[in-house]
Structures are given as structure tokens and as C-alpha cells.
């Protein structure tokens with residue numbers, strides 16, 4: 504598997520967060536580097552896992568520039584600029600679309616932020632509608648769409664108005680098994696549409712997330728000698744799935760080493 508990891512495109516630099524005198528995050532550090540594969544357009548997917556209540560959503564909000572940490576910074580892009588709202592695409596679980604606007608109307612609002620020429624904007628929107636199999640829904644309102652269709656519009660919207668980063672909160676939640684496969688394929692397709700495309704998925708679904716990730720971040724807290732949790736979560740474990748030969752593989756779930764990985768992650772969860 505020939506590849507190299509080059510410049511840093513996202514850096515979480517010593518991020519801590521205290522809310523109402525409660526330490527939530529403590530010195531979180533992590534980095535994503537650009538992956539280059541000769542002859543391929545290779546983006547990447549980072550799966551972000553951890554037990555319930557550990558602080559994933561808070562770090563997600565900090566990475567999105569929506570929440571200011573108590574200390575530390577997040578830098579994004581090749582130029583390593585401080586993150587600011589709008590730089591990262593954010594697809595939340597409830598897909599907040601404008602209900603009084605059609606699919607086209609919703610995408611227009613997003614596209615206006617980055618494309619000023621009306622014709623170019625329309626062309627780009629139709630390209631997105633085709634890519635996400637939504638062309639026949641162009642003039643429908645969100646209330647007339649399924650959950651999966653709303654999710655695809657929310658993704659298209661974010662791709663139209665932000666840089667190459669997409670943060671997704673629980674993309675598999677509430678989906679049946681066929682839809683999970685469909686969303687997984689879509690995430691891989693988006694990540695590989697541009698070599699700087701980077702999708703970070705926060706999820707409780709370890710198997711679906713690991714199956715499409717190149718890297719796994721596992722968030723957790725330390726324990727004291729009495730086995731009590733020490734407040735302040737960090738990214739305690741990073742799995743490089745490329746190095747393990749578990750990235751870019753069709754039928755990954757059938758590979759025994761993939762099942763070993765899942766068991767390893769589940770075992771870690773017992774102590775986080």
C-alpha cells in the first residue's frame with residue numbers, strides 16, 4: 504500500500520474545557536495529516552469514538568469553531584488557520600434545514616456564501632443534486648423528504664459552503680442496515696472526491712465507523728489507583744488503520760483482523 508502522510512491539515516493543540524467548574528476536556532492533542540497515494544485521489548475519514556458523556560460532542564463543537572475552549576486552539580487547513588464558524592462543514596443529527604424553503608432554496612442559501620455568480624451557483628447545485636441522487640426532489644420541501652434524503656441535503660449544503668472538512672455527528676443513527684451501507688458508501692465517495700477532503704465522524708457505532716475510517720480516535724479519561732475516573736477527557740488511543748492494512752479494503756467486515764480490531768476497541772471501552 505504505497506502512500507505518504509504529508510502536511511498537517513488539522514491540529515488540536517492542547518485543548519481544555521471547563522464548564523460550570525467541571526473539567527470536561529484536559530489537554531486534548533491530535534493531528535490529521537494529508538494522505539497522498541500515487542495515482543489516486545485519496546481523502547480520509549477519521550472515526551471519533553468514546554463512551555457516552557465523555558466529551559465527544561464538546562470536542563466536536565470546538566473543532567467546528569462553535570465552542571471556544573477554556574484553553575488551547577484548533578488549527579485547520581494547509582495554512583493552519585485558527586478554526587472559525589463556517590470553515591468546517593457540520594452535519595448534525597437533526598439536519599436543520601429551512602422548512603419553508605425547497606431543496607433548491609436550501610442549497611441556494613448555502614451556495615451563496617461561496618459562489619457569487621448565479622449561473623455557476625446553479626450549475627454547482629445541480630452537480631450536487633445529481634451526485635446525491637436528489638435531482639427529482641429539487642422542488643420539494645424538507646417535510647416531504649425521508650430522513651436519509653434530508654441527511655444528503657444537509658451534507659450537500661455543507662459541501663457547498665465550507666472548506667474540505669466535514670464533521671458528522673452520528674451519521675448512522677436511526678438508519679436501517681441498507682441505509683447504513685448507503686451512507687457509508689456516500690461518505691467514502693465524498694472523502695475521495697478531493698485529496699484534501701476530510702470527514703470526521705462522531706459515532707457510537709464502532710463497526711460501521713471503523714469500516715470506513717483511516718484513523719480512529721478513542722476518547723477517554725484516566726483512572727486513579729482506586730479505579731475512579733479522573734475528570735478531563737482526552738484522545739487516549741489513536742488507531743492508524745492504514746498501517747494495520749484495514750483501510751481501502753472492500754468487504755472489510757469479512758477480514759479477521761477487522762474483527763480483532765473491533766474487539767480491541769470494545770475492550771478499551773471497559774476502562775475509559
Ligand SMILES: Nc1ncnc2c1ncn2[C@@H]1O[C@H](COP(=O)(O)OP(=O)(O)OP(=O)(O)O)[C@@H](O)[C@H]1O
Pocket residue numbers: 522523525527553554555556557558559560561562
Ligand atoms: N453546560 C454544561 N455544564 C456542565 N457540564 C456540561 C455542560 N454541557 C455538557 N456537560 C457535560 O460534559 C460532558 C461531555 O458531554 P458531551 O455531550 O460532549 O458527551 P458525549 O461524549 O458527546 O456524550 P454522548 O455520546 O452521550 O452524546 C458530559 O458529562 C456532560 O454532562
